[in-house]
Amino acid sequence: MYNLLExxxxGDMGALxxxxxxxxxxxLKExxxxxxxxxxxxxxxxxxxLSVIKxxxxxxxxxxxxxxxxxNAIKTNYKALLKGEIKHHREIPDENILNKGNEYMFTIEDEIIAYEKTKEIYEALDKLTQ
Incomplete structure (x- = not known):
């Protein structure tokens, strides 16, 4: 399998x-x-x-x-899709969001997600510079 990766x-697209x-x-099973x-x-x-290509x-x-x-990546991808779908249905839309101007405050969940994403980016940058 690793030979195909190489x-x-x-440049051999057939290997992919x-x-x-x-x-x-x-x-198919998952x-x-x-x-x-x-x-x-x-x-x-x-x-x-797409998981395999990634x-x-x-x-x-x-x-x-x-x-x-x-x-592991294939299985984890399906879990991430489910998690994203659950989060999507859990959110309650605010119909007045356009009328709030600059008053919109991030929820705690938004801040935690932003913090985790920022942390991931910094870790990835650290790996690139090593």
Missing amino acids: KYRN NEIIENFNPLI ASKWRIGCYEYEDLVQHGY VVNMFKGEESKFVPYCI
Whole structure:
């Protein structure tokens, strides 16, 4: 599998298709487990493919850790989709938001999310500079 990753990084797009095909049974199985509003089965399968593509482009670890890393990324992606969908339905829209001008205050949840994202960005920047 790692050989395919190296081929892809050297410009062989067919290698990416082979990597995706190797993970196709897992993607189909995981996609069938989830029922997420606004996402049909085919959409979930596409998200699985996108997870593999993202991993292929980001992975910088050891050869033996590629497959477990990819499997974990696929499963984690579906959990993240569900979490995002739950958050989306939990929010209560404020119909007067446009009339508030500069008075809009962030909720505690917004501030925590912003803090976590900022922390992730700084950690990623630290990794890049090492």
